[in-house]
Amino acid sequence: MSDVGKTNIVVMWTMGPDDVAEGDRIFESHVAWMEGHPRSGDTALLSYKISKGPKLSNPVDPNSEPTGNTIFVLSEVYETPAGVDEHWRQAMETWQDLPAFMDWSGRVKVGTLHSGTVVQGLW
Template sequence: MKKLITFFVSLLFALNVFSGEHDTIDHHALTFTMVVPPELVEEGYQLWMSHAKWMKSTHFKSGPKALHYYEVSTMDELSDPLDFNSKKTGNVIFVLHEVYKNVDGIQDHFNRTPEFKDWPKLEAWMNKVKMQKVANGTIFNSLTWGSGVQGK
């Protein structure tokens, strides 16, 4: 009996790990790429750290408006982005990437934006940098742990 219970508990664990619960196919992404001059880099770090704290305290972690991923990455801008040994331009590239269960999560995010205490500062900062905005991308291909390569 003990072996049978152990087998079923192990099976349930395996099903959870490989069930694809982290699949993001058809989820919606908000991605901003910002090329930031040196004099604005430190301010950018401070504003995005403040933004992350606000996101953590206000956004849904489950349900139809769930925020599944939130990350901000940076790298030095290079004269040849695919050659890591190429000359640095002096700018820093910030990339904001948020993944939501559906478009309602992104809309909820935009509706909440005025509540973010540093929004006026962040908006002013973003207006000073070169930006590319994808406000509602639909994920059609995804590699996530627990589900393997997925695609439409």
């Protein structure tokens, strides 16, 4: 089933080697916390993925040399924008690592799409 029309969050964090271990730790905490999200209704979490890999010297050439930096990518798809609002409400109330997440995000390069609409999709 396609996610076209659903709401999604995509975030990319780019960092040097000194910040990777904290990213690993934060996302282990995050995935465990995300398991408590609703799976049905307007606030339903439909998909959750974390990817990690090397930043390349030429971002559009998969054969280019790694820079030594790492990129984490988070993708969350929700039934409606209400899911994103509920996600942040819950994070502020119940995710113990939110302060560490905010501190870490402030030290690295971050690009974010909040409450985007999926406009193309397969399956």
